Amino acid sequence: MTNGGTLPVPWLTVTDRLPLFPLSSALFPGLVLPLNVFEERYRALVGDLTALPEDAPRRFGVVAIKRGQEISPTGQDGLDAGPLAGLGDDPMEALYGYGCVADAAGIAERDGGGYELVATGIQRFRLVSVDASGPYLTAEVEDVPDEAGQGAGALVTEVVRTFTAYQKRLAGARERSLSGQEFPDDPTVLSYLVAAAVIAGTDQKQQLLEATDAAARLTAELRLLRRETSIMDKLPSLPAVDLTQQPICAN
Structure with a gap:
């Protein structure tokens, strides 16, 4: 994630259609x-x-699954599982209502089929409708603009302090390795960085993604970080966790 803030996405109109990639977790802009x-x-x-x-953008929508599973039993063998496999009959009920546009880079085709790629979150969207008539889901989406919100700037220092304490508590013996870590000054960028790094369930992550603005997201993150740190203080030392490492999602 850069420190330059979240930029507008001129190609995404009020309503647009994107290929849809449902996953078991939410993607945040900049991650x-x-x-x-x-x-x-x-x-x-x-x-x-x-x-x-x-020269064309290779973009698709990532949305978290609310009811269902990411990989179908048939899909594990690379067979055609159908666009709705694992999601039931109604994708609007199976998926959360907000997602993130992803930009694909470094797409590499593997021997025997399949791909490896790296996607970067670009911009939030709201699902309007989902079409399951093709080989994969496509969705009509609406752009959800990012706004700082009232008091967002004043929250940055406290969120950084609380998040640093949370990281140190998780890292345990590696506490010194976290010293000197730099955080973005932009409230929106910081709010997404913390949302992606905090250990929480999909529903909590989704609530952070859907927050009305950065101020609301940072406020919610402060509550979450303080609660989780308080719980950890009452537990035995936890093993070191690399908060910056993102798992590779297999569909």
Whole structure:
């Protein structure tokens, strides 16, 4: 994540249509997501992205799954599982209502099929409708602009202090390795960095993604960080955790 703030996305109109990639967790703007793609439906999605002109953006929507599973039993074998496999009959009920546009880079095709790629979160969106008539889901989406909100700047110092204490408590013996860590000054960028790094369930992460503005997100994060730090203070030492490492999502 950079310190330059969240930029507008001129290509995303009030309503636009995107290929949709449901995952078990939320993606935040500015964060990097490695993907290991092997299910037929998502191989088709990435194949269509690679077929675009070289100078065209390779973008798709990432949305967290509310009810269902990320990988279907059939899809584990690379077979055609259908666009709704693991999600039931109604994708609008199976998926959360807000997601994040992702920009794909470094797409590499593997021997025997499938792809490895790295996607970067760009901009939040709201789901308007989902189409399951093709080999993979597509969605009509609305751009959700990012705003700082009243008092966001004043929250930055306290969030950084509390988040640093949270990191140190998690890191345990590696506490010294966290000293001197730099954080972005932009409230929106900081709010997404903390949202991605904090250890929380999908529902809590989704609430942070859907916050009305950075001030509301930072306020919610302060409550969450203080609560979690208080709980950890009452528990035995925890093993070191690398908060900056993002897991590779296999569909």
